Amino acid sequence: MQRVISFHDHALLNNFGLSLSYSAYKNISEESEHSHDFLELVVVTHGSGIHNFNGEKFKLSAGNIFLIMPGIAHSYINEDNLELYSYLFFADFLDHFRSELELISGYHLLFSLEPIMGMEKRMSGNLYISPPILNKVIDLCQTIRQCFQEQLPGCRVEIFSDFLKILILLSRNCEVYNKYSLHYHYAQEISKILSYIELNYQQEMSLESLARSLHMSPSNFRRVFAETTGCSPIRYIIDLRLKKAAKQLLENRRDTVQRIAFSAGFQDSNYFSHQFRNYFGCSPLQYRKRHN
Numbered sequence: 001m002q003r004v005i006s007f008h009d010h011a012l013l014n015n016f017g018l019s020l021s022y023s024a025y026k027n028i029s030e031e032s033e034h035s036h037d038f039l040e041l042v043v044v045t046h047g048s049g050i051h052n053f054n055g056e057k058f059k060l061s062a063g064n065i066f067l068i069m070p071g072i073a074h075s076y077i078n079e080d081n082l083e084l085y086s087y088l089f090f091a092d093f094l095d096h097f098r099s100e101l102e103l104i105s106g107y108h109l110l111f112s113l114e115p116i117m118g119m120e121k122r123m124s125g126n127l128y129i130s131p132p133i134l135n136k137v138i139d140l141c142q143t144i145r146q147c148f149q150e151q152l153p154g155c156r157v158e159i160f161s162d163f164l165k166i167l168i169l170l171s172r173n174c175e176v177y178n179k180y181s182l183h184y185h186y187a188q189e190i191s192k193i194l195s196y197i198e199l200n201y202q203q204e205m206s207l208e209s210l211a212r213s214l215h216m217s218p219s220n221f222r223r224v225f226a227e228t229t230g231c232s233p234i235r236y237i238i239d240l241r242l243k244k245a246a247k248q249l250l251e252n253r254r255d256t257v258q259r260i261a262f263s264a265g266f267q268d269s270n271y272f273s274h275q276f277r278n279y280f281g282c283s284p285l286q287y288r289k290r291h292n
Contacts, residue, residue, distance in 0.1 A: 021088040033073040040068040041087045049082035063128040085141045102198040107171035108191040126176045133173045140166050190228045202265045241265045242279045249288045257284045
């Protein structure tokens with residue numbers, strides 16, 4: 001028989017401009033497929049079962065972690081006392097902390113690469129954390145559950161603080177089961193490249209230098225990067241710089257477009273404006289006015 005302990009209290013947390021819902025599942029029977037309009041981060045804490053995901057079945061066991069993207073139908077089947085924690089949140093939750101989290105290579109592995117590779121049926125359910133790390137995560141999950149139940153003064157700060165600790169623990173310590181798979185190797189290596197790009201996006205970077213750091217030819221690196229992330233290395237760098245520039249346009253309203261372009265890593269402000277319009281559908285100044 002299925003027993004679901006659920007807490008959904010967005011109003012409790014919306015003073016931060018963020019939303020977070022939490023569920024704990026124990027003794028799960030086979031359930032019908034469902035989907036959400038938000039991200040779902042899942043940590044399997046005990047037992048084993050099956051995850052029906054994207055038309056495929058993946059084995060689950062204690063220590064598994066995975067991210068389910070919005071609109072993806074999925075369900076769980078219990079095999080041996082399957083227990084898991086599920087955190088539901090919109091993508092803009094991560095936006096508040098992304099600049100720091102993206103410096104951790106495991107963050108890209110869990111939040112960027114695993115969902116893409118899971119959709120392509122290559123890696124879903126393969127990420128896990130070791131028993132010592134899982135125990136730390138379980139302690140934090142239980143603290144969050146208690147905070148939701150008790151709603152004591154200061155609980156909102158504690159909930160978000162503990163959830164961020166979970167994100168950091170998972171990002172720093174997630175691993176992949178099949179360590180001899182080329183997909184694993186590529187995902188691990190590309191996640192390191194993504195963190196390097198995040199840290200050095202303002203600097204000049206070439207396809208050749210990035211490929212050389214992984215001991216690959218430029219053509220092979222371009223292919224592997226595109227297969228893993230869904231876009232080319234150069235496109236990824238340009239898009240990241242555009243997002244950084246858009247943020248600076250709103251945070252530094254006195255800075256000129258040219259200055260912001262240079263600070264985001266663009267050497268030509270005209271090229272920047274052209275790329276910006278293609279990406280956001282308006283000029284940098286129009287973007288600033290629209291978000292005034």
